[in-house]
Amino acid sequence: MIDPDVSKSWLRRALPVVLAHRWLLLTSLALSLIGLLVQVQIPDLVRIGIDDALVARTASLAKYAWLVAGFALAQGVINYLARRYLLKTAYEVEYDLRNIMYSHLVRMPFGFYDRVQTGELMSRSSSDIRAVQMYLTFGPSIIVQCTIAGFAFALMLSINVPLALVAMAAMPAVGILGWYARKAIFPVSWLIQSRLARVATVVDESVNGVRIVKAFAAEQRQLETLAHEADRVRWAYSREAWVRSWWSPTLENLPRLGLALVLLLGGLMAIDGRASIGTIVAFNSYVLMLQPPFRLLGMLIMLGQRAKASAQRIYEVLDTKSDIVDGAMTKKLNGDIEFDDVEFVYPLGTAALKGASFTVPRGQTVALVGRTASGKSTIARLLPRFYDVTGGAIRVDGHDVRSYRLAGLREQIGVVPDEPFLFSISIRDNIAYGRPSAELEDIRRAAEAAGAHEFIEGLPDGYDTVVGERGYTLSGGQRQRLAIARALLVNPPILILDDATSAVDVAVEQRIHDALKTLLSGRTTLIVAHRLSTIALAERVLLVEDGRIVADGTHEDLLTTEPRYAAVLAEMEPAS
Ligand SMILES: Nc1ncnc2c1ncn2[C@@H]1O[C@H](COP(=O)(O)OP(=O)(O)OP(=O)(O)O)[C@@H](O)[C@H]1O
Numbered sequence: 001m002i003d004p005d006v007s008k009s010w011l012r013r014a015l016p017v018v019l020a021h022r023w024l025l026l027t028s029l030a031l032s033l034i035g036l037l038v039q040v041q042i043p044d045l046v047r048i049g050i051d052d053a054l055v056a057r058t059a060s061l062a063k064y065a066w067l068v069a070g071f072a073l074a075q076g077v078i079n080y081l082a083r084r085y086l087l088k089t090a091y092e093v094e095y096d097l098r099n100i101m102y103s104h105l106v107r108m109p110f111g112f113y114d115r116v117q118t119g120e121l122m123s124r125s126s127s128d129i130r131a132v133q134m135y136l137t138f139g140p141s142i143i144v145q146c147t148i149a150g151f152a153f154a155l156m157l158s159i160n161v162p163l164a165l166v167a168m169a170a171m172p173a174v175g176i177l178g179w180y181a182r183k184a185i186f187p188v189s190w191l192i193q194s195r196l197a198r199v200a201t202v203v204d205e206s207v208n209g210v211r212i213v214k215a216f217a218a219e220q221r222q223l224e225t226l227a228h229e230a231d232r233v234r235w236a237y238s239r240e241a242w243v244r245s246w247w248s249p250t251l252e253n254l255p256r257l258g259l260a261l262v263l264l265l266g267g268l269m270a271i272d273g274r275a276s277i278g279t280i281v282a283f284n285s286y287v288l289m290l291q292p293p294f295r296l297l298g299m300l301i302m303l304g305q306r307a308k309a310s311a312q313r314i315y316e317v318l319d320t321k322s323d324i325v326d327g328a329m330t331k332k333l334n335g336d337i338e339f340d341d342v343e344f345v346y347p348l349g350t351a352a353l354k355g356a357s358f359t360v361p362r363g364q365t366v367a368l369v370g371r372t373a374s375g376k377s378t379i380a381r382l383l384p385r386f387y388d389v390t391g392g393a394i395r396v397d398g399h400d401v402r403s404y405r406l407a408g409l410r411e412q413i414g415v416v417p418d419e420p421f422l423f424s425i426s427i428r429d430n431i432a433y434g435r436p437s438a439e440l441e442d443i444r445r446a447a448e449a450a451g452a453h454e455f456i457e458g459l460p461d462g463y464d465t466v467v468g469e470r471g472y473t474l475s476g477g478q479r480q481r482l483a484i485a486r487a488l489l490v491n492p493p494i495l496i497l498d499d500a501t502s503a504v505d506v507a508v509e510q511r512i513h514d515a516l517k518t519l520l521s522g523r524t525t526l527i528v529a530h531r532l533s534t535i536a537l538a539e540r541v542l543l544v545e546d547g548r549i550v551a552d553g554t555h556e557d558l559l560t561t562e563p564r565y566a567a568v569l570a571e572m573e574p575a576s
């Protein structure tokens with residue numbers, strides 16, 4: 001709903017979001033226009049009242065008093081309604097912007113999240129969206145309010161032409177100064193937004209990493225970092241206040257110059273009998289009426305600057321297209337895997353795979369063994385296309401993984417990562433994340449196979465226990481078992497266990513393995529293994545070293561023929 005054409009101005013790109021709610025917005029604007037039309041009549045009524053009822057005594061004063069009161073009441077009610085509709089529009093626009101941002105973010109590939117900081121994203125999806133929303137909805141309303149100046153001017157012209165011209169004399173100057181103010185304020189608003197994002201990042205890291213912070217007694221240091229960043233924000237804000245303090249009073253007070261001129265010239269004209277007392281009083285009200293719109297105009301300029309800076313930061317995210325292009329083929333996978341001279345360099349520049357080649361026939365269970373940072377997890381991440389290869393090709397059932405529809409491919413490749421993430425929902429829903437419609441019976445079976453059923457039963461609410469943020473109330477090994485259950489429930493033809501049992505003790509691992517053995521049969525399985533007991537699950541071992549497969553064979557074969565394998569095993573933790 002944001003126009004993807006980057007050559008357009010930020011406002012035109014955001015326009016579709018507002019247009020989606022045009023009726024709501026137009027209702028509000030129409031109401032506030034009517035309110036203004038009513039409002040500008042009031043000084044004129046006062047003028048006629050004074051001139052006819054007080055000075056000439058040809059009409060009843062009470063009649064004008066009632067009229068003024070009635071108009072004021074009507075204006076109040078109409079303005080109230082206009083405001084309600086405006087706020088409703090604002091919430092709708094904000095909701096849409098958030099959705100646009102969120103649905104874009106969930107589509108971004110892993111590589112994107114390697115680059116950006118979460119605090120940055122938080123601020124982009126909260127305060128930046130708010131700033132854009134404010135301008136998009138309040139902007140038109142302010143412009144409508146400013147038309148009161150037009151009405152007032154028209155009425156003034158109809159009453160007394162020279163006096164009207166004098167009252168409006170200061171306005172062009174306001175326009176020109178406003179333009180200069182815009183140029184001065186924009187860079188500071190931009191600075192504020194980006195520094196706020198930096199603060200959000202520090203807060204985010206302090207909260208998420210609070211256990212590490214405390215473990216190293218680094219609260220003070222963390223606070224100092226925060227204070228430092230907050231100080232930079234304060235500097236930017238005070239800088240903005242300083243720039244604004246130059247411009248705002250000037251912009252606001254110029255219309256008052258008109259007031260003085262009206263009094264002077266109007267007074268002289270009244271003495272000459274060319275203007276009535278009522279006219280001077282009415283003009284006085286009109287010039288006062290001109291002030292709020294001009295103050296709002298100043299606000300509009302400020303809002304506009306903030307919104308422009310914020311919009312650019314939002315577009316920066318929205319314009320980052322996912323470099324993972326979806327394929328077209330949908331097919332039930334058999335599970336034949338082929339890595340063909342695969343090279344991969346992470347977006348940040350680490351060359352993780354340097355020509356890895358191997359094949360795994362359907363149904364086979366293969367262990368990936370290698371030293372840390374050799375590229376095992378990278379192999380696991382490339383198969384479901386979390387990243388795309390930078391050289392060579394990965395094929396499943398003889399077709400490049402890039403030719404498959406992404407959703408279909410990933411549904412059929414179950415991945416249990418080394419650091420599983422749990423949502424703050426019930427255990428049952430966590431396990432059923434990939435198959436929300438699953439029956440409790442199936443969920444239980446998956447949990448049993450993953451060695452999780454027992455401890456889940458022991459929890460206060462069993463399967464309905466809600467796990468805390470990131471599942472912190474569970475131990476690392478318990479979380480790993482839930483993640484295995486989650487992958488098994490989907491029953492994918494290809495399963496990747498990336499060191500998925502590293503945090504469970506050997507006895508539990510053995511039980512999981514016993515259950516897995518039946519589940520793994522018929523399924524192509526890659527197991528990243530750090531223990532002999534895990535390797536024992538596999539029919540075949542691939543030795544990974546420095547981004548390449550340097551040996552391939554059964555555990556027993558490699559042990560006797562491959563000294564590098566023996567060396568890697570010797571460094572591993574001893575098996576039970
Ligand atoms: N998201 C990432 N961005 C940039 N570089 C990365 C990223 N993930 C891993 N790397 C780098 O790629 C290389 C291979 O990492 P990988 O995670 O595949 O190793 P591994 O064999 O799984 O190691 P371990 O046994 O410790 O889990 C390492 O040099 C690592 O620093």
Ligand SMILES: [Mg+2]
Pocket residue numbers: 376377378418498499
């Ligand atoms: Mg790893």
